[in-house]
Amino acid sequence: MVQAVRSQPTFEPAADADPGAAAWITRLPRPLAGAPRGPLAGLQFAAKDNIDVGGVPTTAGCPAFEYTPGEHASVVQRLLDAGASVLGKTNLDQFACGLNGTRSPYGPVPNAFDPRFISGGSSSGSAHVVATGQADFALGTDTAGSGRVPAGLNNIVGLKPSRGLVSARGVVPAAQSIDCVSIFAGSVGLAARVLAAAAGPDPLDPYSRRLALAGRPYPASFRFGVPDALPFFGDRLARAAFEQAIVRLRQLGGTPVPVDHAPLAKAAELLYDSALVAERYAAIRGFFDGREDAVLEPVRSIVAGGCGYSAADYCEAQTRLRILGQAADRMWDRIDVLVVPTTPTHYTIAQLQADPIALNRNLGAYTNFVNLLDYAALAVPSSIRPDGLPFGITFVGRCGSDWQLADLGQRYHHATGLTQGATGRPLPGAAAIAGLAPAASVQLAVVGAHLSGMPLNGQLTERGARLLRVAETAPDYRLYALPDTTPAKPGLVRVAAGGGAPIALELWEMPLEHYGSFVAAIPAPLGIGTLRLADGSAVQGFVCEAAALAGAQDITHHGGWRAYMAALAATPASARRPAPGAT
Template identity: 50%
Template sequence: MNLTPNRKEHREMSTIVSRVRAAYARIEAVARPEIWIDLRPQAEVESEARAIADRVTAGEQLPLAGRLFAAKGNIDVHGLPTTAGCPSYAYEPEADAPVVARLRAAGAIVLGSTNLDQFATGLVGTRSPYGAVRNAHDPARISGGSSAGSAVAVALGIVDFALGTDTAGSGRVPAAFNGIVGLKPTRGLVPTAGVVPACASIDCVTVFARTLPEAEQALSFMASPSARDLPPLPQRAPGPWRIAVPPRDQLGELDEGWAEAYEAAVEQLRSAGAEIRTLDLTPFTEAAAMLYQGAFVAERYTAVGSFVDKAIADGAADLDATVTGIITRARDLPAHQLYTDQDHLTALRTQALSELADADALLLPTTPGHPTLAEVAADPLGANARLGRFTNSTNLFDLAAVAVPSGKVNGLPFGVMLIGPTFTDDRLARIARDLEPSVQLAVVGAHLTGQPLNPQLLSLGARLDRTTTTAPVYRLHALATTPPKPGLVHVGEGGAEIETEVWRLPAEGLGRLLAALPRPMTLGSVQLADGTSIPGFLCEPAALENAEDITTYGGWRPYLGS
């Protein structure tokens, strides 16, 4: 039975508004106030949700309708102060930053601004007068910075995605520590207008999400493909993915179990068909050390140095001591050192790109380890420098990167990072799909290829694995649902083989699919013709009353074709 327009409108409104209410209930339940600098009033956000629902029911195309996101506190959100993690620095933006505006124009709803290492200076997530942002999985450990609050808001399921920034690794380190995805696009692909700069020449706006497809979808609305006038990339030579990895000794000291977890990621790509080759990591790690030890840190003084000097003179109490020390020391660097360092960096970049050669990506652990809050407090500069060993050079070399989860070590998330040449963002994401933990799913009806609900699978990053049949122990019935779908029921003797597609999708995506599954559909174990059993869509027996038995057709598509 088709829904009337009034019922459609009610459904859209209730769905989007209920997602907002669930997010605020989640904020209260997790009790992590340090995530946020400013949170929009719930009534205001619900009003925006109702307006978006009205636009959708009126026929407007809003691809991100009802998707919830958060923005790092150095990114302008109209109606909220931009603090960059420093209350006395706050200003009221006249408009959303372009990245925020583009997402809102597509129907996404921003909940608030998130906590960060002050002035985006740090990879730890503890350098803030709003409090240290604790890790989503272990509150005794750091969340990673500087985009700390954004990453934890995603990891704890409050928002669908969140914006961060990345100068030295701030869009990747927090992703690794919290078990989520972090996309760091090619510099300039996403506009940085309306963002308080850290080092303006190499800053990037990034996106966090729980799955790669969600992150890619958000990034597609943020990006400006013509932002840089570069010649097209050379065509890739045919063949399997070519992944570069360094010799084990060049990785340096890693936390216990991390070397084994990294090797497992290498083997996972090899098993997926990738060709693994070795490269010299030296130019990457030498350039990483230059970001803070060289003259490039002077750009941080250019960004906020005059404010910091005045705040110190005025006796401001909200400056982080570690951040203040980094910025003020940068003030006195001699100009000649910058030119020397630029020449050295150019040589290192040439060497690094030569090492990459025709490799599609460099695979690295995102960080060498995951410190506790106490360890960072005891050695703030040393701990931070170690965390940037693999990430600091990426923007200096003008490369793209994606950080993805790669299992757990001692119960905590472990993450790896793929780095590639300028504007290979899409390629890196395709390679990263081979690293995502995945599960199989058996579908027999409306989720089949070409059917109305198949886009749900595609949006979760699912890929068709194979077409087969069930074991001959099932009956198939046509249900009176919208859209039309069949019900698969296990009967044992008297059953038949039913056409089945087996899809592979991220494990987290299966949970999201289950949470949105309407009755009478259920998720259970489906036995296939080869004797194996995998998760699949089944039907509650009570829904079969008056439902036509269509088993003799052998599948949903033959029935529709009849």
């Protein structure tokens, strides 16, 4: 048996204790080393303590339930084989029943940003050790949102795969037919790397399955669903943060589409308010029937609530779920991805302990339906609220959309400018999502009326183009305001080396299939040529015929079209120089 440092169960941690220490149940004195080589070599991870690590006790947050497994859970073995090392086992809501992280005899796990607030559950400890930089990544489980809620509350990524994509053999079940092993990481790229190593069919897991995952990213111009009824339970900061997220999604090329929230909400209610809760009881029936007194409240009452249903009740609940699923699935005819807040609000530990049922239910407002309806999901950070607490959003996609979600989620996460968790470390560079084949595209530099926010920008976005970054030309160009153009346009001309100046531009990526129609619509004297950028690279971009410069105004000193237009707008009409070509 592996010798380990064990936390002692306690309902009230000592006043002078480090509240973050409750994140661990078992901390190994030395990491359990993985293979010397592999895609995850050098990384260290923690496992939620309902996931078996051979030779290390598994408690599921209940000391009386403790056992020591002789082998690793399938997912742990795959990660060790990929080169990662295990640091230990993390705290959780007992038997993975809860979304708040306070239902544990090992103590409540605090938020990484403010210890008065919850970390979220049930995978509270796994989220905390990633958010505080103690582990590179961590495994959680997700039945009703336990792999997403803690991510949203701690400014980290929570990847909940499609059901059955990652084996749950060696995981203490919560509701076995819908359980998922989830992944916490500081970045989407790392979470996707871990998923690539962890995924694979397992004939010894009754719910494992072979899934054909989508191999193309979502369109650059994508449609995202937003439920038409979004409760935030009075949290105005959360509502404002979600509105900001919608603005950012628009900037990334998204178009919001209202979707009916009712079938999603009604499906979520079935998880605890129908015979489906019997699966919670079935998961630990052998232990619960003899040791009910060893189970904490309110977990005890929730599990006991599953005892009184008949088989017919369960069948009726399943049928009701399918009816709601059919209604909910109609939204996919109009959208590519669903976007929801990861959680509607933050609660303090004291609030959850005082009102453990209602507030826990609130936390699952946007998560409980996902596994029931067989969707994939990815929780990503979105912003830090004015009160210093994180706000996150979740991308929800059809079963098998895991790599598509990772691609879009990574684009969104990097657009936020946030750092990783509570560590202050910047995000790493965007990573290639291994499961996706990139669509053929062309990079295009624009300098004038096609810039974002300018009159012709729609010619880019309607063709699915997306903004990559802001850049500058090499200092070998001059910019002119062309006469008699509507809307007003500049002309960019290359001159002798050193005879010009760096000119501001935007670099866009356009699907190759739409590039021809875009170029064909460009009027003379403009055209597409090769531009040299300040970093020495070359891209396709707008250029102008030199013969068109007669009567044009040299505006090179402004450094770009946007700056020129701003200066023009700020100049009194009486003092403006006549527009080129004006009579």
